[in-house]
Amino acid sequence: MAVALVLVPLLFALAALAIPSNRLRPWLVPVGGSVHLVLVLWALTQPHVSGLGGWLVVDSVARLVLALTSVLFFLCSIYARGYLALYPDRSNRIFCACMFAFIAMLTLIAEAQHLGLMWVAIETTTLASAPMLYFQRSPRSLEATWKYLLIGSVGIALALLGSLFLAYSELRGGLQPSLLLGDLIADAPRLSKPWLRSAFVILFVGYGTKMGLAPMHTWKPDAYGEAPGLVGTLLAGGLTNCAFLAILRFYKICSASGDPRFAQELMIVVGLFSMAVAGVFMARQKDFKRMLAYSSVEHMGILVLGVGIGGAGVFGSMLHMLNNGLAKGVLFLSAANIHRAYASKTTDEVRGALHRLPVSAALLLAGFFAITGSPPFGLFLSEFTILSAAISGAHYAIAGVFLLLLVVIFTGMGATVLTVVQGKPSPNASATTLRDDFSSVMPGIVLIGLVLMLGVYIPGPVNALVRDAALALEAGR
């Protein structure tokens, strides 16, 4: 079963390569997206899903990440059908195949219990997403893809070095080296501490690059700025969370070794620094897609900050991963619609989107309030949980800086978003005939509905998913 979750999308990728018709192929994407969603939902109802002799296990953290990723991918797959139909002359064979390979690898990352296998899957996501980034074939997207590919590959290479350091900490501890998560957690107290600490730092930098934490975030504004909106969604809501999951796996080993303090301190410092960098670069940001990239840097910072604070912060962080992933979908997809309708993505030309694209502009506005943590959206709840965990843990300075940065980011982001949606379209703005239609706005409406629901009422099964994931990370402390 765990194998099928990876294998089925890969089969769809092969099918996408085999279908000759450029017009019919995009229809395969929503079909594959629905099949993956059904399989994941079915797996979530099962008490125990595993495969490959224990190398793949859908454990509690994986369940949360898989649920989020699959829902996002399903909605993106609907969006993708309409998006690809806009470019009938451009071959979408590689794009469709890469989308399926990408979701297969995200699933594999979530399930992998062998850290080497997880590494291979994460590296493959870089390779599968590069052709999707370059879909627009412009010099700017070429530049963004090159940076993404090179910085991502180097980050991932460092993560491999870190994984080897981790294995060496077992060898030095007199244990049989193994990169199986279960073995590492069971033997954690006997791991050689200097190697374990070096391993965590290198892994945090390596997978942190993939996650887009500052100061390793430099690929992000370029990649998200140039990527098609749905690819931005898959990266910001899917891949970054899977990289976060990888860091959580190693954090779990550190905390099981009885020495989580230094890992937590590292996460708090990098978390707050990421928020600060985002705050600085979002102020007066004219390019609204780059602005979303910095928003992603900010929220990755919040995720590691929550885990660094610990206690209820871990629950807040898990809930925040869900909220941020869904809200990022709203923002990226609506921003992409506006970008296409104006053939521009800077506030110099894009104004009055509420007139031209009422639904997309309303979604962008709602997404802005959601992502900045305004009530009644879900992110208010998760950010509040992290804040109160900081206060109850007597981290007053951290809580103060956290609040301050949230306010700075709210004002910075608000200025750009309000310029885009309000006012009248400027007369010299290039007008295209593209307007809102069902497949371009429906995914965003569903996503904002989900974020709103998570803020007002968390359904029992979702609450159980989040709680179990947080408990699994806290257990053994």
Place this chain on the structure above:
Amino acid sequence: MSDAVDALLVTVLLLNFFVLGTSRLRAVINATALQGILLGVLAVLAHHEFSVRPILIALGAASIKGFVIPWLLLRAMRDVAIRREVEPFIGYIPSLFAGAVATGLAIVFAATLPLADEHVGSLLVPASLATVLTGFIVLTTRRKAITQVAGYLILENGIFIMGLTLVEAIPFLVEVGVLLDLLVGIFIMGIMIYQINREFASLDTAQLTHLRE
């Protein structure tokens, strides 16, 4: 046996310096290819008993790192008709100096880490870290896309050396996956190099400056 390993590792380190000090792209690619072949030999020597698996991995690593990837890079070089690295961000003498400092730091850092009994006195860990750092220097100080890819390869070679201390920990499947990912990665980078050359009529990544704050 361990003398032979150390001698090969010293050769790997010397190749690092050679890459840092040369401007000819063909020489850089050939040096990384030679490093790849040496790593294949090292992979055989690092195993204490002879069996089929390490031989397969060694052959795979040597043929991919030593022949296939250099061939891809040389082909890319011919397609885009460039031969030399021009005006690196820092000169060749300073980069040699940076390489020396990095190698020194790698040795100092490796000395602070407690080694397992079988690796005490071996050059494996410091050579690995020094090669990783050299790769990093090449990646960040060179302007041509092909040299940057070579830097990435050197970095990967350094990690491969670290992997030699842990031959039992890494399953066959994962090792094959790592090599395949590397190969596909370089292949995609090769396509990108061709596109960059076509779009910008140059392989100078310093021209990739449209995306800036």
